[in-house]
Amino acid sequence: MCLAIPVKLVLREENKGWVEMGNTKREVDLTLLPDAKVGDYVLVHAGFAISKVEEKEAEELLELLSKIL
């Protein structure tokens, strides 16, 4: 049940949002993530977006790992 995947928020209407999964759009509840904006990547769990996925942090980690000799 901790399974969650990062997906892009493509539409928002108050507390409801729609995320893209391949060619599908699925509805998600944004109550827990009031600041999510269209274009953000969010983590969806049990029908709720629970966290944003920060691009900068992702890139920094990959960069850090690539420096390991």
Next chain:
Amino acid sequence: MDAKEKKLEQVIRLAHGNGGKLTQELIRGILLPRFNNSFLAPLNDSAVFEVGGTKIAFTTDSYVIKPIFFPGGDIGKLSVSGTVNDLTVMGAKPLFISCSLIIEEGFPLSTLKKIVSSIEDTAEKAEVKVVTGDTKVVEKGSGDEIFINTSGIGIVSPEIEHLSSDRIEIGDLIVINGTVGDHSIAVLSQREELGCGGSVVSDCAPLYGLLEEIRLYWRYIKFMRDPTRGGIAGVLNEIVQGKKFGIKLWEKKIPLKEETLAFCELLGMDPLYLANEGKIVFFVKREKADEIVSALCGHSLGEKASIIGEVVADPPGKVYLETIIGTKRVVDMLVEDQLPRIC
């Protein structure tokens, strides 16, 4: 009930119908000893025998899928495609099928008409004729909407009559004609547990036309199977059982739709175990694999064809996966598929 008692509890479980270990146990433990003969013994997708000098392939399948309508098909289309494909993978051109319907009292006539129309359309596409059939109705509650059984007959072409898992050799490559797991995800997306629908469409389709597309290469095909319930993992494990070779799969070469992958990640499922209804797994001579893949890619049902693995010496009798990060893990036969009534 202690462990031994539970084991001895002699009832059929849902898992007996899932194409995995328990199904194998049922077949080998109860059915094979009774029906034992050389035609049944290989337990291939179709039985092959000679009648008046002509090699005939004969198969049967029952369809209990739930729900009966799903993205990309319905139980009618499935009942023709599944049986046609079981003949196809034995190298037979499918010609005639039977169609038996077991319908629950109260089933809407309009729905029945839709399904029958689907059977007709698919049979036409597959160039087979429905030549005999049966209809039964059971009381409400004694069946679930509709079950269909189809049996099929085809003629095995002399150019491809040699198919056998005994011909598989170390070094052979394994080819599949496209993305895996779509059928299971399409069906799952209609079940309540997923929350709402997706746009993954079942790959359900009759495949003889695809086989004809690679006629030039038939003599390089050693064996074929269609990876329905139990998925690629199920079918490949069945093939290596008791053999002196094993199979190595390359995770990065296994074609997957992004959405199927997303659902698998979300549900903790492994696409290797998910059912396919429009796929063939080919064991082919190594030197011809690339050409076969190119030829398959030229057909609408083979666009994402790929070499997904090879036959290896070690470890024998096992299937293993080289993961996307280069590590290895064994891909065992499951006792049960997580999705009952998938075909």
Next chain:
Amino acid sequence: MRYISEFRNQDLARRLAQRIERIASTIKRQVRLMEVCGTHAMSILKFGIKEIIPSNVKLVSGPGCPVCVTPESYIDLACLYMKEGFLIATFGDMVKVPGSNTSLAEEKSKGGKLSVVYSPVDALKLAKKLPEEKVVFLAIGFETTSPAVAATVLAAKEENVENFTILCGHKLIPPAMKALVENPEVKIDGFICPGHVSAIVGSRAYEFLAKDYNIPCVVAGFEPLDILQAINLLLSQISSQRAGVENEYRRVVTEEGNLRAKELMEMVFEKTDSEWRGMGEIKESGLCVSSDFSFFDAQCRFPLEIPSFRKDKKTGCLCGEVLQGLVEPEDCPLFKNYCTPSTPFGPCMVSVEGACNVHYRFGCKGEKVGAGN
């Protein structure tokens, strides 16, 4: 897939594995790293992580599966509600979990009303659709899930959905981690902290483990690079005899976590002592519905006496020990022979995140694939 494929890069994985090898060789003794999340257990096996880490680094599974740690009495109570005519709405992997003598699946086959849902919101929708039914949602899950349930209860209150209640069985991970380190039988040198629970609670939630118990902690994501980096960071701490909380999963987890989620949790729930299957009672490790929302608490609205069953026979199930990392699933005599996903003896085999189920699906420890391939 974005944010997935990049973290499955083979070259970076190889580098991390080599780095881990180097550090582990300086530590020499055996090091036990525990994860407390079923999804970590699954990733570790799915990506063959154990194969590329040195033999003195042992990865152990803890009680990271909320379904697995749900006590039998909860299942018994849920089944009783079913017998009493309530419509039970639940996540899928609760359905086959054995209680003391029955399960939701068995009760369904005897005519009970059961509906499997993907989200608590679907359970609320079901209650609105069927106003004549009394819907009880089985609220199971760690901190990743409880805010979603809290939000749903708030919606139920706002929309006045009278026929919707929850049977609260939520649990909290940090108190369980505390109980584990306080158990002298359980030896842990470092924690791989659960990435998605941490998205809610924040990385600060584990500071007490480093400060008070001297246990290194790294919050980790679920891709192979995440897990390998977490192991790398933990070994670095261990080799330099430090103990702190590091966050490898910064793209998702912050220090303070999801404040809105925590706010909703605090509104709807209160902490309570809670029983963990196989571990006994752990103080302040569970949630119960707070009094302001007792109208939506099934146990308040419709109190039923929890049936007590005497288990006369020992089945031999070792789930309790598996959940604390004391044994591996393969050490259980029932594993695979009798206990399988379709004939489970214990919850660890039922849930998709249960250690036994994960080991069953993704291969056994020590089942090495042949060399030279």
